[in-house]
Amino acid sequence: MNHLNQLFGVSSGAGPYRDAVTGLESLNFSDEIQQLVTMPPENTGSFTALLEMPATQAMELFTSSSPATVPRIAGDISPPTLHLYGSLNFPPAIAAEQNGNFSGDGESVPSSFSERVKSEPDDSYPTVENQNHNKRKTRGKKVKSSTKKNKSSEEESEKLPYVHVRARRGQATNNHSLAERARREKINARMKLLQELVPGCDKIQGTALVLDEIINHVQTLQNQVEMLSMRLAAVNPRIDFNLDSILASQNGSLMDGSFNGEAYHQMQQWPLDGYHQPEWGREEDHHQAHFLMGSGTLHPNQVKMEL
Amino acid sequence: MQPTSLMKEEFLKKWQMGLQIYRPLIDNTSVSERRKAIKLSADVAMASLRRGTTCWSRALIQKTATENNFLVRQMLSGIKAETLINKKLPKVMCHRKIVRRSKKNFMRRKSRSVSEEVAAKARKLIKRKTQGLRNVVPGGEFMNNDVLLIQETLDYIVSLQTQVNVMRSIVDAAEAGIERTACYLEKLKFTIED
Numbered sequence: 405m406n407h408l409n410q411l412f413g414v415s416s417g418a419g420p421y422r423d424a425v426t427g428l429e430s431l432n433f434s435d436e437i438q439q440l441v442t443m444p445p446e447n448t449g450s451f452t453a454l455l456e457m458p459a460t461q462a463m464e465l466f467t468s469s470s471p472a473t474v475p476r477i478a479g480d481i482s483p484p485t486l487h488l489y490g491s492l493n494f495p496p497a498i499a500a501e502q503n504g505n506f507s508g509d510g511e512s513v514p515s516s517f518s519e520r521v522k523s524e525p526d527d528s529y530p531t532v533e534n535q536n537h538n539k540r541k542t543r544g545k546k547v548k549s550s551t552k553k554n555k556s557s558e559e560e561s562e563k564l565p566y567v568h569v570r571a572r573r574g575q576a577t578n579n580h581s582l583a584e585r586a587r588r589e590k591i592n593a594r595m596k597l598l599q600e601l602v603p604g605c606d607k608i609q610g611t612a613l614v615l616d617e618i619i620n621h622v623q624t625l626q627n628q629v630e631m632l633s634m635r636l637a638a639v640n641p642r643i644d645f646n647l648d649s650i651l652a653s654q655n656g657s658l659m660d661g662s663f664n665g666e667a668y669h670q671m672q673q674w675p676l677d678g679y680h681q682p683e684w685g686r687e688e689d690h691h692q693a694h695f696l697m698g699s700g701t702l703h704p705n706q707v708k709m710e711l
Numbered sequence: 712m713q714p715t716s717l718m719k720e721e722f723l724k725k726w727q728m729g730l731q732i733y734r735p736l737i738d739n740t741s742v743s744e745r746r747k748a749i750k751l752s753a754d755v756a757m758a759s760l761r762r763g764t765t766c767w768s769r770a771l772i773q774k775t776a777t778e779n780n781f782l783v784r785q786m787l788s789g790i791k792a793e794t795l796i797n798k799k800l801p802k803v804m805c806h807r808k809i810v811r812r813s814k815k816n817f818m819r820r821k822s823r824s825v826s827e828e829v830a831a832k833a834r835k836l837i838k839r840k841t842q843g844l845r846n847v848v849p850g851g852e853f854m855n856n857d858v859l860l861i862q863e864t865l866d867y868i869v870s871l872q873t874q875v876n877v878m879r880s881i882v883d884a885a886e887a888g889i890e891r892t893a894c895y896l897e898k899l900k901f902t903i904e905d
Contacts, residue, residue, distance in 0.1 A: 615840035
């Protein structure tokens with residue numbers, strides 16, 4: 405609580421009052437915030453009195469932090485105010501959105517999280533105490549959505565001077581929740597990547613279904629590999645595996661005909677090769693592998709595959 | 712991240728190397744043998760692209776090395792082959808029944824509320840899915856960390872995609888080539904007979 409006192413102490417006056425209030429608020433945080441959220445902005449004057457931070461510094465603070473998508477914030481809150489808490493609350497928001505998280509069986513150092521957080525304080529220390537009612541509202545919203553996850557405690561510990569955070573009742577210790585949140589953040593970031601990679605995953609909400617899709621995709625790809633190897637084996641009897649000899653052949657122009665495959669080996673033995681290549685060049689355009697002639701070996705920089 | 716052409720080239724090169732190694736065995740064998748050889752060399756090629764940096768590639772190489780040591784050694788150049796093949800992956804011993812029973816007892820003591828139950832069910836579901844993912848990804852059983860699991864899956868999917876793309880183009884070209892050769896053979900026949 406020291407930094408909280410510091411926080412309040414820096415802005416003018418009402419220190420002891422604030423301390424008492426913070427103690428109270430730590431108990432009734434969720435209720436208050438829910439009320440706050442439902443109240444129109446004008447009625448939160450009491451909170452601004454409590455917190456008393458100049459609005460200009462708030463804006464500075466907000467614009468300095470990285471913007472994060474917080475789609476669930478109430479519309480009446482102006483966009484700049486979202487950013488700070490967007491960056492802080494992004495993981496639990498996402499975490500809450502998904503209907504279950506991975507069980508906490510791995511410990512990860514919250515280095516990434518704290519790094520990100522530390523980058524911000526330097527320029528916004530003076531603006532620390534900015535907490536107008538809008539901010540409280542945004543956090544309140546997020547509190548609602550992140551059902552039982554710890555949010556405020558980490559903010560407390562990291563963004564020391566200006567994190568205006570109330571510990572929620574029954575929260576785990578700071579270090580644990582920090583670690584857990586950093587870990588969850590990592591997982592969610594990677595899940596997003598996976599969602600982009602796997603086609604058709606973007607629309608899906610919820611970790612379980614996304615995981616289903618991923619498993620499905622991997623299995624599909626593995627089956628495709630099986631199929632392709634079967635086809636290749638079937639094609640094989642008339643074809644040599646000897647791509648090298650194909651490539652080593654002196655028909656440079658033949659190769660430029662952009663034909664790819666072992667069948668070349670057969671082709672070259674026929675006298676009509678030179679006759680045929682223009683046709684191949686025209687027709688094979690949808691899988692062109694230009695094997696440029698080397699000394700019979702494939703040089704990576706000489707092989708261009710436009711697949 | 713989609714497969715790049717550089718990745719495809721490397722894969723193709725390694726795959727060819729593997730196929731070359733198999734070549735003396737292949738000419739007179741059955742289709743299934745050939746298929747196995749093709750798939751093996753493709754898999755090892757895919758795994759060797761990662762040079763042992765990822766867990767799945769190591770697991771895949773170890774898996775193939777148990778049966779086809781020779782091929783694997785040939786395909787991987789240098790000392791890396793030895794270390795990769797001989798290194799034992801950590802075994803995770805977990806008697807699931809015992810763990811499950813103890814969890815059940817533990818859960819019985821806790822007081823339940825509706826929201827907790829829902830969350831617990833969701834967590835269980837997700838656990839089941841992650842277990843399913845571990846079964847699919849090679850070497851998944853050794854990844855206790857969820858973060859690691861997802862990272863490996865990402866890499867694995869990208870590599871699989873390259874593998875599929877390259878193989879597909881080769882197969883298409885080969886099959887098209889077969890048809891073409893057949894056509895031209897026919898044409899040849901006609902021209903000759905004239």
